[in-house]
Amino acid sequence: MIRIRRAICEQLPHLKNACHALEVPAKNQVLQNARRPTLEWILPSAVAQQERELLEMVKEHRFDDTYVEKVRVVPSAARRAAKIEFQLQPQIFVEQLLQTKLSTSKPYPSPTEHILVEYSSPNIAKPFHVGHLRSTIIGNVLANLHQHLGYRTTRLNYLGDWGTQFGLLALGVILENVTDEEMQVSPIEVLYKSYVAANKAAEESPEIAKRARDLFAALEAGTDETMAKQWQQYRKYTIEDLSKVYKRLGVHFDSYEWESQYSQMQILDILDKLRHAGLLQPEQDGREIVVIDGRRIPIIKSDGSTLYLARDIAALLERLSRFQFSRLLYVVDNGQADHFNALFKTAVAVESRLNLDQLQHVKFGRIHGMSTRQGKAIFLKDVLDEARDIMREKRNFTASLNQKNQTLDDENVCDILGISAVLVNVLKQRRQRDHEFSWMQALQVNGDTGIKLQYTHCRLSSLLDNFREVDLDGIKPNWMHFAEEPEDALDLVYELARFDQSIWRSKEQLEACVLVNYLFVLCNTTSRALKRLPVKHEKCLQRQSQRLLLFHAAKKTLQQGMQLLGLRPLDQM
Numbered sequence: 001m002i003r004i005r006r007a008i009c010e011q012l013p014h015l016k017n018a019c020h021a022l023e024v025p026a027k028n029q030v031l032q033n034a035r036r037p038t039l040e041w042i043l044p045s046a047v048a049q050q051e052r053e054l055l056e057m058v059k060e061h062r063f064d065d066t067y068v069e070k071v072r073v074v075p076s077a078a079r080r081a082a083k084i085e086f087q088l089q090p091q092i093f094v095e096q097l098l099q100t101k102l103s104t105s106k107p108y109p110s111p112t113e114h115i116l117v118e119y120s121s122p123n124i125a126k127p128f129h130v131g132h133l134r135s136t137i138i139g140n141v142l143a144n145l146h147q148h149l150g151y152r153t154t155r156l157n158y159l160g161d162w163g164t165q166f167g168l169l170a171l172g173v174i175l176e177n178v179t180d181e182e183m184q185v186s187p188i189e190v191l192y193k194s195y196v197a198a199n200k201a202a203e204e205s206p207e208i209a210k211r212a213r214d215l216f217a218a219l220e221a222g223t224d225e226t227m228a229k230q231w232q233q234y235r236k237y238t239i240e241d242l243s244k245v246y247k248r249l250g251v252h253f254d255s256y257e258w259e260s261q262y263s264q265m266q267i268l269d270i271l272d273k274l275r276h277a278g279l280l281q282p283e284q285d286g287r288e289i290v291v292i293d294g295r296r297i298p299i300i301k302s303d304g305s306t307l308y309l310a311r312d313i314a315a316l317l318e319r320l321s322r323f324q325f326s327r328l329l330y331v332v333d334n335g336q337a338d339h340f341n342a343l344f345k346t347a348v349a350v351e352s353r354l355n356l357d358q359l360q361h362v363k364f365g366r367i368h369g370m371s372t373r374q375g376k377a378i379f380l381k382d383v384l385d386e387a388r389d390i391m392r393e394k395r396n397f398t399a400s401l402n403q404k405n406q407t408l409d410d411e412n413v414c415d416i417l418g419i420s421a422v423l424v425n426v427l428k429q430r431r432q433r434d435h436e437f438s439w440m441q442a443l444q445v446n447g448d449t450g451i452k453l454q455y456t457h458c459r460l461s462s463l464l465d466n467f468r469e470v471d472l473d474g475i476k477p478n479w480m481h482f483a484e485e486p487e488d489a490l491d492l493v494y495e496l497a498r499f500d501q502s503i504w505r506s507k508e509q510l511e512a513c514v515l516v517n518y519l520f521v522l523c524n525t526t527s528r529a530l531k532r533l534p535v536k537h538e539k540c541l542q543r544q545s546q547r548l549l550l551f552h553a554a555k556k557t558l559q560q561g562m563q564l565l566g567l568r569p570l571d572q573m
Contacts, residue, residue, distance in 0.1 A: 001096060004092070006019060007068075008039065008063065008068060023041075023498070037087070042082075051076060051082050094493065098493075114153075116153075118156040119138065120135055124161040134333070135333070139155075139362075145506055145515070161234075172195050176197055178194060188238065251566060257315070267306060267310055271299075277349065279349055283298075309343060327358050328360070331362045332361060363431070384418065387418025391443070420450030421450045423565065425449065427516050453567065458570055460554055488529045488533060498518065499557050499560075519565075526558070
């Protein structure tokens, strides 16, 4: 469909940037168009003042009839915006949509646009908490969408490894007499227990709390080489442990960044710039603050150590120099809105190369109720293991009734199914809403779940595998065939044609749920088509081959959509 959109948009300067705004209309509009393939452009408010001129220009222009059969313009009326309808040549439309060979069309956005996405961002030396799940998977989808659309995309994971609490961690290792052998066997578990022990001791003893602060002060000042080496080792252990979870989630990063990269020693230059610009103001208690929207926000504590905002400003400006990004997306929960407002406005005030349009806080709500069935502490590994175990129970029960698929790697399949259930249950929600997690809803096959996506993909894979000897590359899609089939055939054709626009909308709104809900509709439409358009028992070979092309395109589209969500599509379950 990209080729058809380009062919239309490249013919008139006014349409040059409307490529992704050309959409396949909803089903009721398709029916009004006598089920002929159509792309429509609803004029945005930005061009409303030139509506008459633009509509006249389109009416008078002769579009390439290789792709466009006729053009209809609809002026605005009352609250309805003007639109332009391009009725497409149906044979070219179906060929572009159902071709089995990979398209060589290049993505439309300019590759000079560089998008940075910062997501996940857990703390070091702690198990991966479910509180970081939403940032991790939403950020991963947004990075996938931008990359798919041709943007140069860099994925950042900015880990918390600085602050007084990390003095507690270092002290806990000492108090617990942790040996090198214990650390090597289970580093994250040992470090977490050490932190919990030190935190409890500090609550009971002011001397312990002061000792932890002193340890961190020495680490920040760079005067304790032994602790600095230990710190590097703790970070290494953390990356190794996190990588196991990220691999299960289908998540990866281009760069791991650290808060400690921007400790007080590294940000003196930034602080000088803030002072020189008159943005950093002293308080009577020795703190230094910035004033944002009437709020007095501390940057430096009274003891001279830096706060989180100071390091974030330094990180943002350093990234601007290093990556020269077009946009930077921070995927962080709703509760940090004031922090990012202060960060963006302070950074823009001190750096002339930066503007607010380049920076966005991608907010999301909290997940409630995500625990194991025993109500255990909420670490993500426990939740993912629980999902895998539930799927194993379901599959074992099914296997006792059905002996198929006994050769499958049961553990791997159950893990993929469980993770698909968890991810889709979270991603299908509007991101800014708080979400109540439910195991019962997440693991349904018939509802709108990750299991449904996997099940539909497996059905299509099984069908195509039964006809693997058929050379689909040698079959030409035929519009007349689909026009004469039951309406379920064209319903699926048009749903496949909406895939590109669902990706674009998902990217524009920064909402994974747009793509997720499209895939649910695609699965439902595919299921109806599989029921009404049998392949195995179809005696007409031409009809059989055309249906195979249709279901091959459905599988390819579903697979691509699932991969954009971070899922691993299964061929058998």
